[in-house]
Amino acid sequence: MIEGAGWKKWLWFYLPMGMFILGLLFPFYWMLVTTLKPDGELYRPWNHPLYSPFWTSAPTFDHIKSLLTETLFGTWMWNTMLIALAATLISLFCGVIAGYALARLRFRWAGLLGTAIFITYLVPQTLLFIPLADIIREYNIGDTPWALILTYPTFLIPFCTWLMMGYFKTIPKELEECARIDGATRWQAMVYIILPIALPGILSAGIFAFTLSWNEFIYALVFLSSPEQKTVPVGVTSELIRGDVFFWGSLMAGALLGSIPVAFVYSFFVEHYVAGMTGSVKG
């Protein structure tokens, strides 16, 4: 914290902080306000005497209602949840095990393998979806949740592996050696000692993986086609933008409702998450 006179603190701390928070939260406010505005207000031209972009005088739940009744939004939410959870669990499992091996086991090419995994993470999705589409067609899993559950780990596993590898390296290896002398096998030492200590790291990797798969757009757009299979980001944009007509109210309602689970997950694990990002075990 900056020490000094009150006004200095305001000038150098609270003011920039306030502007930062304002900038961050404005899109959410915009989403909320657009959701609640009636169409009449929403499509008012800028030179109309009652033009009011930043607030609404007659809030309405019409957009939310139409989103829930006229589209398959509930199904999309369910699909997204299922796919994000499954992809996260798969990636977390592989990432934790691979990260542990890369951080702890001494084997040939360990360093090289770590770098190779990282490089796969750098291959852009917009390039990778082309060969992946071919594979998905080959295995006949297009337009099913499996198309995403099995392709999301292609970018989630490298990510989780690297995050976990870094976290495992902060845990003193004496803890594990001590456990092994105490009578634990390598596997038991990992399960009873290392994993509980690495919990903050595992949680942050999980939250990140969940968020990434929840928001993922391009794979979902390419690999799914029937409306009842879609995820929230794809469903909302493909069903509520018809030609050049944007149903802004419902679009924003979809975005708002779609971001709630992620916000919920973050707020629930925020403490672990911060510990996981800043790392390290003491004692």
Added chain:
Amino acid sequence: MARVLITKLNKKYDDDTHAVKDVNLEIRDREFVVLVGPSGCGKTTTLRMVAGLEEITSGEIRIDEKVVNDLPPMDRDIAMVFQNYALYPHMSVYDNMAFGLKMRKFGRDEIAKRVREAADILGIQTLLARRPRQLSGGQRQRVALGRAIVRHPRVFLFDEPLSNLDAKLRVQMRVELKRLHERLETTAIYVTHDQVEAMTLGDRVVVMKDGLVQQVGEPLELYGRPANKFVAGFIGSPAMNFVDVSISSDGRWAEAEGLRLPAPERVRSRSGQRVTLGVRPEALSVANGADANLADRSFATAVDVVEPLGNEILVNFRAGGVPMVARVDPGVRVKAHDSIRLALDPERLHFFDAKTEAAI
């Protein structure tokens, strides 16, 4: 209770560093053996090979006649205390101590009994419910010890367990460790870089350097009859003074610039050669000019720096062209730049070969 036998033990790492070279050691039943040496001398690697944490390149380790080379750590029936304590941060003190017993499928009552017993010995009964991060350094150290002793292992291994404590606590824990060993009567191997710890704790001390054992012996044996220049310089504080001298052609005198001493019998054969003379600071005393007996083994010099420590005074001076230290009685009044006459105790002179550095 166990005997540990190490034969021709070698450790080579992948990058070709040869950390431990042909180490042979016998650690007797109930003995407390300390491995000591500067960092990188291979003492910790040796200990870790006994623990099973490091693979053995060649050689053999036996615990009670059984070759343990390929046994995993858990099957060697040993306990180890680490420098950073390695307490499990997510477990209470009780669970930390009970972990090894749980892994070995001891009954709940037996576990509770043994943990209480160990806690009583170490005086940590009131800490059992706490987490490691709520403990002070000394308390953590005790818990780490407790975790080792509840197991009733055949051998204790200590890897610089006191290095993370402050000086005062270290002295206190040193005494406690010694008492603990007397009470438990378990074979122990202790690694440290601190020669004072080695001398106070060890029944026998093993001095290592560059992966080689330099000398094995009881503390006073190492101090009184060091096998070579390295051991002589490593054991004892302040360290032994070394000065290159030449033995006169008739073999009767050892001489250096401003220094001339009668050479003892054992170096007479070296007449005309250069050897290294070793003098412990405590083998020097301030000579009163009147004493005629001192005449042929004393020398004059000027005091450089005086370090009054209270129970003794360290006098720094130059002789034979090198800086030296004398440890003198606190009653002696000396100031920097004073002229002074110092006498050597002829019984406590050490001579080392100038090339091999072995004791003569």
